[in-house]
Amino acid sequence: ETLDKGLEKTKNSVFSKLSRAIAGKSKVDDEVLDNLEEVLVTSDVGIETTLRIIKRIEERVSRDKYMGTSELNAILKEEVAALLAQNNTGEMLDFSNPSDKKPYVIMVVGVNGVGKTTTIGKLAYQFKKAGKSVYLGAADTFRAAAVEQLVIWGERVGVPVVKQQMGSDPASVAFDTLSSAKANDADVIIIDTAGRLHNKVNLMNELTKIKNVMQKVIPDAPHEVLLVLDGSTGQNAFEQARQFTKATEVTALAITKLDGTAKGGVVIGISDQFKIPVHYIGLGEGMEDLQVFAKDEFVESLFK
Numbered sequence: 272e273t274l275d276k277g278l279e280k281t282k283n284s285v286f287s288k289l290s291r292a293i294a295g296k297s298k299v300d301d302e303v304l305d306n307l308e309e310v311l312v313t314s315d316v317g318i319e320t321t322l323r324i325i326k327r328i329e330e331r332v333s334r335d336k337y338m339g340t341s342e343l344n345a346i347l348k349e350e351v352a353a354l355l356a357q358n359n360t361g362e363m364l365d366f367s368n369p370s371d372k373k374p375y376v377i378m379v380v381g382v383n384g385v386g387k388t389t390t391i392g393k394l395a396y397q398f399k400k401a402g403k404s405v406y407l408g409a410a411d412t413f414r415a416a417a418v419e420q421l422v423i424w425g426e427r428v429g430v431p432v433v434k435q436q437m438g439s440d441p442a443s444v445a446f447d448t449l450s451s452a453k454a455n456d457a458d459v460i461i462i463d464t465a466g467r468l469h470n471k472v473n474l475m476n477e478l479t480k481i482k483n484v485m486q487k488v489i490p491d492a493p494h495e496v497l498l499v500l501d502g503s504t505g506q507n508a509f510e511q512a513r514q515f516t517k518a519t520e521v522t523a524l525a526i527t528k529l530d531g532t533a534k535g536g537v538v539i540g541i542s543d544q545f546k547i548p549v550h551y552i553g554l555g556e557g558m559e560d561l562q563v564f565a566k567d568e569f570v571e572s573l574f575k
């Protein structure tokens with residue numbers, strides 16, 4: 272229900288474009304396919320993924336000799352489901368049993384403003400609600416506001432936040448967080464990091480350093496590197512995914528702010544283009560407004 276509501280704008284926009292694209296046509300021909308291509312690109316599915324989808328539909332048209340435009344919706348749904356299935360193969364995360372690693376360490380990356388802090392707060396809430404003990408690490412030491420916001424979330428949710436002074440070494444905050452959490456037998460550790468993209472080499476060095484220092488406490492940490500992207504920013508989200516995947520090994524995506532945007536197509540394109548599973552989606556500003564990404568429900572909701 273939250274998902275339906277959250278995806279409403281994307282869905283309405285895609286369908287109104289789709290119905291315009293096939294208006295007056297009974298058969299899927301080159302013109303309809305061109306129109307469909309435009310629908311997908313302007314829905315922020317991304318050019319590569321759009322072309323992949325179009326090619327597969329073209330193949331079906333030539334194989335079956337005829338495809339009615341009335342079938343296009345169902346066929347698009349199948350193709351989107353197939354694409355999402357390729358990159359979201361793992362088991363869905365269960366907040367009450369996130370991993371066989373204890374503590375389970377999530378390092379969160381992403382540029383400022385995408386909803387990184389909010390996502391960390393929502394995750395902490397979900398884990399806590401599922402009975403897990405959680406530690407947060409405020410390793411985005413470059414912005415006073417980032418630390419303050421994380422502390423506020425920690426209080427709201429009732430989980431400890433490890434922090435140091437502004438401007439201190441992020442790796443040192445990560446080290447402290449992992450040490451305290453481990454000493455206290457925590458289940459889940461979530462580390463915030465600075466979201467500065469101005470220099471790729473700096474970003475890479477910084478993230479590598481944080482990882483190396485974490486590994487002094489927990490040798491195989493982090494177990495997840497979660498990239499947070501703002502789903503309402505369309506092509507910017509693709510660009511950020513490009514930069515971060517070059518700087519570090521991103522293992523999962525959280526796509527935020529899908530409520531109130533018509534650009535939800537990014538979920539389809541980004542996971543396809545970068546071959547990274549989407550683990551979470553953000554559907555609002557509140558504590559409860561984060562869902563584990565369920566590809567089948569997502570497709571059902573989008574094509575309802």
Ligand code: GDP
Pocket residue numbers: 382383384385386387388389390417420527528529530531552553554555556560
């Ligand atoms: P950060 O700079 O990346 O840490 O971003 P914040 O977590 O501070 O979030 C920036 C703004 O986006 C805040 O006003 C959040 O309430 C808002 N926000 C975060 N996630 C979502 C979401 O899923 N939906 C909506 N509507 N707003 C969100």
